[in-house]
Every structure is written in C-alpha cells, then in structure tokens.
Amino acid sequence: MGSTITLHNLAKTYPNGQKAVRRLSMTVADGEFLVLLGPSGCGKSTLLRMIAGLETISGGELHLDGKMANDLQPSERDIAMIFQSFALYPSMTTAQNIGFPLAVQKQDHDRVNARVHSVAQTLGISHLLDQIPGRLSGGERQRVAMGRAVVRRPSVFLMDEPLSSLDARLRARLRTEMLAITRSTGATTVYVTHDQAEAMALGDRVAVMRDGVLQQIDTPRSLYALPANAFVGTPRNNLLHGTVHAPVDGVMALSSGAQKITLSYPLTHDHQMLRVVQGQPLLIGLRPEAIRIADRTHATVFERAMTGIVEHTEFQGHEALLHLSLGGQRADVPDQLADHAPHAPARRSAAAFVRRLRHRTGLLGRRLPHPGNTQPPAQPPARKDIGELVIRDSPGARHRRGQHIPLLIDVRNLLVFDERGERVSPDPTRVPDL
Template identity: 70%
Template structure:
C-alpha cells in the first residue's frame, strides 16, 4: 500500500536568493498516480528530489504518511526513484542492477534471487538478466531501472522524466507498462514530465507548475475543460488552444457580444449564468480562448441555438494524415500567455466593484461599423492575399477535405465552449465557482 504525501507551503531557494519553488501546498493520496507537469526549469524535478530527500527543503513541511520527513535520510523514506538516464551500474548485469537494493539491505540471496526473477518476468526482461547495460537498448535499460525500483516494493515511486530519451513509439508502450506496474504494487506514484500527452494519459491528477508556482491540480479532464488560467489552457491540449485579444460590449439596448477585432461574436439570449457575469467586464481587455472542437465549418443557416457565425481566411493548411489543421485569420490579434503574476496563487476576481457597476449602468453605443444583428453572419472587410502569417485560430478539418490558402470559410462557434480570461490570464468564464452544464 502506498504512502500519503503532504506538502505544506514548501519552498526551495538556492544560494544567492534564487527561488526554485514558491510555497507549494499539495496532498497526494495513498496509491494515487500524480503527474507533475510543466516546462523545463519550472521546478518539477526539484520538487521530486525534495520528496526523495536528495534536495533540502528551505521552507515548509513534508509529511509522509503523517510523519514529518524534512530531515529524514533518503533511505528512511521508503521511496524508489527512477531517473531520466536510468543510472544503472555499467559493470553489473541486469540481474545485479535489479537486485542491488536487496543486496544493500542484506536480504537472503535465495529470496533476493526469487524477487529479481519475479520483477524481471513482470517486465518481460527475464531473457536479459545476464547482460550488461551496454548491451541493452534504451527501452530495455528503462525496464531494468523499473525492476530495480519495484523489487523491494517501496510505498512511493518517484519518476523523473524516465521516457524522455526514448523514441515516440517506445514511449507510448512503456508508459502503459509503468502504469500497469505501479497499479499492481499499489505504490503512490509521482511522475515528472514536460509532455502533456504523457500527463493526460497517466495521471489520476495532474499538477501544473510554472516558474516554481503551482498553477492548478486537477483531473486531466478538468484541466482541459476548466483551466484555472491561460497558461494551463495553453499547456494542455493538442493542438494548442487559440488565444485572441477581445473586449466585451454590453449596450443596454443590444445583445451582449465579444469583439474579436474585425468581428463580433454575439451571445445567445437569454444569457447563461456564466455569460451574464461578462457584463461587468465591459471595456476590459480580455483573452478569448477557443479550442478546435468549439468551432466547426458550416453556413450560418446550419447554426444551432448555441452557435454563432464568424468568417475566416485560411492562412496555412497543415496535413496530419488522420486530420487536417487549418490555421485561420479572423481579423483579430493573436494573444500570448501573460507573464506569471507576482502573487503565488492566481485568484480570479469575483466581486463587482463600484466602478464596474458604474460602467455596467453606463450606456455605450457600438461604432456604426459594428451595428449588426445577432443573427447576421459577419464577413471580413476584404480578402487579403495569403501571407506568412499562421493566423490566430486553429481548427480541425477532415483528412479528405481540400482547403487552400486564401480561401474564405464560414464558421460556427459553440459559445458554451468559450474560455474567457482577464488581462492577467486568470479564467473569468466559465465562472470559477460554477461548473457549467455542457
């Protein structure tokens, strides 16, 4: 059975004052498979090494099964770690590498041999036990490293990007073996990766890190559908979410709409609870997030009650075999993920200030070029010649479609799937306090 792992305001600061991790609070349940996900240099490997006892904790507390573990030696933590480079002893056979932890603990040689053979059989490497690491492939060395980690049945597995040096096909197969092995042992597992596909495939939950700050901890599905901020939204999902600069228009005598530059995206009436809260954001700079499945190619006459029409120009056609990705221009401005806020934990604004209330009650007319009805399809002013731009929106099309650069496309946007972020990148819609019925 795995151990519980609890981090309370854990921080790591290197000599010279350089912070690596800032006030991380996180609980991992016994036998849970948690993935630490983030870009290189975000602190995920440092956090893993702190749990293993290979890095000191500058601030905060680490508890293993309720016991304070800050000052415990690595050998006292009942953890097994698999590194990116496998760290096998080159002068030992595969069997000797797997059995090394048992030899260190002076286990009976006959019992140790049985445990080594059982671990090798489970990993499909029984025929490799007499070979030195230099005669093994990358995937075989990874299996030996896993065998060494599992042979003494630790309560915690810590894996630091164990598959990053392998080819894509082998990674896909071995990550399933890792999941199967950890499930059989019942050990609590923390797996570090920068590959969001691995994270989504493996994790019971995923913890996303950025610049040493924990952004969100949730199930893969919730990370994708309800990201806490624009960074999480952009880091999770293939192809990457499209972020577009936008503004809310909420005239007293007209429909609520989102400006995407040259076009308006009108929201259905009556407004949903999540769209109603956008009224108080009128005039504020926003980031509008659209995932590919929120948009389909169709004429306005085919729209459902929750879809609204836009027009796009194809800037680039990306053939993927099973599908085609279309990079489109809407006449708006593509947005980048905002810098990390100075505070550690993003806290979306939920209160209505007096100035926002004043703006809400103040009538603001749309410019004459934007006075269009909610049901009218919006077209771009003119077709620009194809350029080197890749556009601000990416959508999927069937592999058999025959689209070309410069072509105009009618689009329908499912407004239930809009993700709206403020200028700091914090999600404001859907409401962080409300999970919509999609």
C-alpha cells in the same frame, strides 16, 4: 500500500537567491498517481527531489503518512526514484541492476533471485537478465530501471520524465505498462513531465506548475474544461485579444478584431459575469473542438458564424490542422511572475526576439477589411501570418492558402480571461460539455 504525501508551504531557494519552488501546498493521496506538469525550469524536478530527500528544503513542511520528513535521509523514506537517464550500473547485468536494492539490504540470495525473476517476467525482460546495459535498447534499459524501483516494493514511486528520451511509439506503450505496474503495487506515484498529452493520459490528477508556483491541481478533465488561468488553458487552445460589449438593450458580444461572437440567451453563469469586465481588455480562449467548418448542416442555437482565412495547413495523418486568420490579434500568456521569477528575463528576451523577427518579415497581426462576421472580405489581406486560430479538419480536405472558410463557434465552450490571465468567473461546480 502507498503513502500519503503532504506538502505545506514547501519552498526551495538556492544560495544565489533563485527561488525554484514557492510556498507550494498540496496532498497526494495514498495510491494516487499524480502528475507534475510544466515547462522546463518551472521547479517540478526540484520538487520531486525534495520529496525524495535529494534536495534540502528551504521552508515549509513535508509529511509522509503524517510524519515530518524534512530531515529524513533518502534511505529512511521508503521511496524509489526513476530518473530520465535510467542511472543503471554499466558493469552490472540486468539481474544485478534489478536486485541491487535488495542486495544492499543484505537479503537472502535465493529470495533476491526469486524477486528479480518475478519482476523481470512482469516487465517482459527475463531473456535479458544476463545482458549489461550497453547492449540494451533505450526501452529495455527503461524497463530495467523500473524493475530496480519495483523490486523492493516501495510505498512511493517518484518518476522524473522517465520516458522523454524514447521515441513516441515506444513511449506510448511503456507508459501504459508503467501505469499498470504502479497500480498493481498500490504505491503512491508522483510523475514529472512537460508533455500535456502524457499528463492527461496518466494522471488521476494533474498539478500544473509555473515558475515554482502551483497554478492548479485537478483531474485531467476538469483541468482541461475549467483552467484557472490562461497559462493552464493554453495548450491546445487558441488565445485571442478581445473585449466584451454588453449594451443595456442589445445582445452581449465578444469582439476580436473585425469580428464579433454574440452570446446565447439565457446567459450561462460565466457569461453573465462578463458584464463586470465590459470594455476591458480580455483574452478569449477557443478550443479547436469548439470550432467547426460550416457545412450543409444547420447551426445549433449555441453556434455563431465567423469567417477565417487559411494561412497554413498542417497535415497530421489522422487529421489536418488549419491555421486561420480572423482579423484579430493572437495573444500570448501574460508573464504574471515577471517581477519575481529569476529566469523570466530570458523568457521575455525570447518573446521579444520572436516579435522582432515577425516585424522584420512582415508577419504581424492584421485586420480584415470587412466589418461583418458572416461574410468573407472581397480580397484577402495583403500581409500573411501563420494565423491566430487553429482548428481541426478531416485529413482528406484540401484547403488553399488564402481561401475563406465559414466557421461556427460553440459559445458554450468559450474561455474568457482577464488581462492578467485569470479566468473570468471560474465556477468549479460547472464542467461544460467538450
């Protein structure tokens, strides 16, 4: 069985003043598979090491099954950790590496041998028991590392990006096997990754971190459909600058550059709340699946017409991604913690470098000369950008750069954030159709 992990205002501050984790609170249920998701440097690995006892806790409380664990030694926590680097003993065979935790506990040799063979058979590496790590592939070494963690049947698994060094095909296969093994043991698992697709595929819930702060924790579906802020909603999301127009005697609309998206009546709960931010700068989020190329089928009552200009086609094999310009301005996620995060200046410098590069090469946002939202402009704009909108298309479609594409936007799946990046009127009881 697993253990319940409870974090209450957990914090980590290094001697140089860097705050790696900031007053983070959450509970991981017994047997749950929780994924910590975030970019490099957000504090997710530090948090994992604090749970394991490899990092001291600067503030707050850590409870394992209701027992205060702040000062417990790693060996007292019944936790197994799998590292990104595998951390195998190079001079030991596969069998010795897997059985090492039991050997340290001075368990009976026959019992250790039986457990090692059982685990190796489950992981499909029985034929490798006499091999040393240097003769194994990356996937085989990862299985050995997992076998060493599984063999002593811990109540908690902690995994720090264990698959990131493997190729995509092997990573997809191993994560399925890994999930099956952890489920079979009943152990509580906390898994660290920066890969959103991996997080959504593995997690019962996903906890998103940024600059040491927990942004949101929820099921993958709810997290994707109802992000709390623009940072959580950014992956696979088009983010545009815009404003709300809500005339008393007219139709409410969201404008982005030269084009507008009128909203359906009756308004949804979220759309009704847009009246309070009328005229204020907003960020409009559009998922690729909320946009389709207009064809001979009629638009639904929830779809609104817009026009895009093809800037670039990204072929993915099973689909193509079209980068389009709408004549608006692509938005970046606001740096909400710029005044507090110790590593924010480097991020601002990187963003400034990109802006300077785009300025010097003429790759700036632009506006379409046509004021309407249903007809394409007579001539494509002179400046070319990579486009502020990305949509999915069939792999067989052949669109040319500069081609005008009629689009239909499903207004039910619009995400609207204020200028700080917080979602306008988040309603956790409503999960829209995707």
